[in-house]
Amino acid sequence: MNAKKALVVGASRSLGAAVVRELSDHGWEVTGTVRGDRRTELHNLADEPGRTIHIVRLDVTDDAQIDQLREHFASSELDLLFVNAGVTDPDVPAGQVPADVFSTVLVTNALAPLHVIERLADRVSDTGTIGVMSSRQGSIGMNTRGGHEVYRASKSALNQLMRSYATRAPQGVTLLLMHPGWVQTQLGGDGASLTVAESAHGVVEVMLAHAHDGGLQFLDYEGNPVAW
Numbered sequence: 001m002n003a004k005k006a007l008v009v010g011a012s013r014s015l016g017a018a019v020v021r022e023l024s025d026h027g028w029e030v031t032g033t034v035r036g037d038r039r040t041e042l043h044n045l046a047d048e049p050g051r052t053i054h055i056v057r058l059d060v061t062d063d064a065q066i067d068q069l070r071e072h073f074a075s076s077e078l079d080l081l082f083v084n085a086g087v088t089d090p091d092v093p094a095g096q097v098p099a100d101v102f103s104t105v106l107v108t109n110a111l112a113p114l115h116v117i118e119r120l121a122d123r124v125s126d127t128g129t130i131g132v133m134s135s136r137q138g139s140i141g142m143n144t145r146g147g148h149e150v151y152r153a154s155k156s157a158l159n160q161l162m163r164s165y166a167t168r169a170p171q172g173v174t175l176l177l178m179h180p181g182w183v184q185t186q187l188g189g190d191g192a193s194l195t196v197a198e199s200a201h202g203v204v205e206v207m208l209a210h211a212h213d214g215g216l217q218f219l220d221y222e223g224n225p226v227a228w
Contacts, residue, residue: 003029003052005078007123009060009116010085012040014185015133018200019082024051026208033058033069033085060085060112066119073123080207081124082131083113088187089150097150109154114161126172129211133203134158134177134218134226141227151187159218159228166216175216178203179226194221 006023010016011032020032020042031054032042046053056072058065060083086109090097113132124130136142138155159177166175182192183199194202202221209223218226 003027004080005076006030006080006082007073007078007120008032009058009081009083009113010133011042013042014196015180015183015200015203016084017041017045018196019084019204020053021045021197022200022204023080024053026204028052028079030054031056033060035059060116061107063115063119066116069116070119070123073120076123078120078124078128080129080131080211081117081120082129082133082207083116084133085112085116086133086154089148089154091148094149094153102150105150105154106157109151110157110161113158114165117165121170121173124170124173126170127174127212129174129176129207130169131176131178131207132158132162134162134179136179136220136226139218139227148187162216163228169216172214174211174213176207176210177216177218177226178206179218179220181221 006028008016008020011020012034020030023030029052033056034040034042042055046055058069087105089105117130135155137152138159140156162177169175180199180203181194183194183196184190184192199221206219206223220226
């Protein structure tokens with residue numbers, strides 16, 4: 001039986017690389033994208049014996065590179081497309097954020113994932129899954145503490161764009177917005193409750209469990225619905 005195939009966009013390190021590891025541990029053939037030429041955590045993972053991991057370059061804000069990635073999968077059918085690429089923001093009030101920084105965060109975290117999805121959706125199988133790394137910080141209903149205002153706005157925008165996309169997405173495809181939990185990353189900090197490995201394990205297990213649900217869901221790493 002042929003291995004299932006996944007594309008993880010934004011897989012050079014941290015959560016992205018850990019998601020690739022989890023899928024590979026399940027026996028999947030995984031392609032991960034990296035932005036530059038330098039060696040990354042993903043390269044080290046790909047060198048481990050017994051894994052089928054491919055690495056391609058991609059800047060998610062470059063539509064020409066996204067089109068090249070689409071052609072890369074011209075003769076392939078993906079079971080999972082997972083978009084993890086994103087950037088953090090300076091944790092200051094929105095009124096102190098320069099317009100160019102705001103634009104960079106919004107384009108990278110909200111618009112670019114949709115550009116990837118729009119161009120690669122027909123490379124996903126009819127009953128496949130398209131997942132995006134969102135965040136509970138994008139939940140308007142759960143925002144009671146503020147902080148990271150531009151990052152929150154970018155994830156809210158991502159969620160809204162995905163809801164709109166869901167109205168015209170191919171029928172049968174499952175769409176998942178994933179909240180990874182409070183993770184020990186650059187954004188979450190060392191005091192966060194989850195390691196990167198723990199979060200990635202949960203995210204992958206939830207995506208696999210909901211692989212044939214169809215429609216759009218916003219879930220956390222334990223499979224619980226997240227308020228919009």
